[in-house]
Amino acid sequence: MKKLTLSLFVIISFAFYAFFVSAKQQNLASNPTQTPVALNINNSRPMMNGSGSTMMSKYRNGSYTGSIVDVYYGNLQVQAIISGGKLADVQFMQYPSDRQTSLRKSQNAMPILKSEAIASQNAQVDAVSGATETSKGFVQSLSNALAQATN
Secondary structure, three states: OHHHHHHHHHHHHHHHHHHHHHHHHHHHHHOOOOOOOEEOOOOOOOOEOOOOOEOOOOEOOEEEEOOOEEOOOOEEEEEEEEEOOEEEEEEEEEOOOOOHHHHHHHHHHHHHHHHHHHHHOOOOOOEEOOOHHHHHHHHHHHHHHHHHHEO
16 A cells, blocks of 8 residues: 555656746746847956957958858858948857747847957857857857967
8 A cells, every 4th residue: 555655756756847837837938028048158258458448359350251150050151241340240050040949049049148258358258048059159260260360
């Protein structure tokens, strides 16, 4: 009788666990606008001058296409747009989009990565939670593009 009671308890507990995990996944899938959390993937930060303000790197004006990086679920490639010696825009030439999950992760991560890169004026940005490989590929491709633009 003890074995039967214990077995039923384990089965019912597992059923409740499976139900709540499934409900949580459905909630995440139905709410793609949920803000991802940024994780630090490197220790690099913009250099500060004596007054505490960020020193901006000077780049040559133009468009510079970064290397293609394999980010597990597809390729990622960015183009850096330099205007006035500063990183003005980052355009995604390629990004993982062949699967629904890959597309959703890319669409969540791309605006965050782009805005962080423009704000910091370099490729050393934090990874986006849930899109770590895409974030690492972004850093590699943008670093390559900015290296081409360096005076």
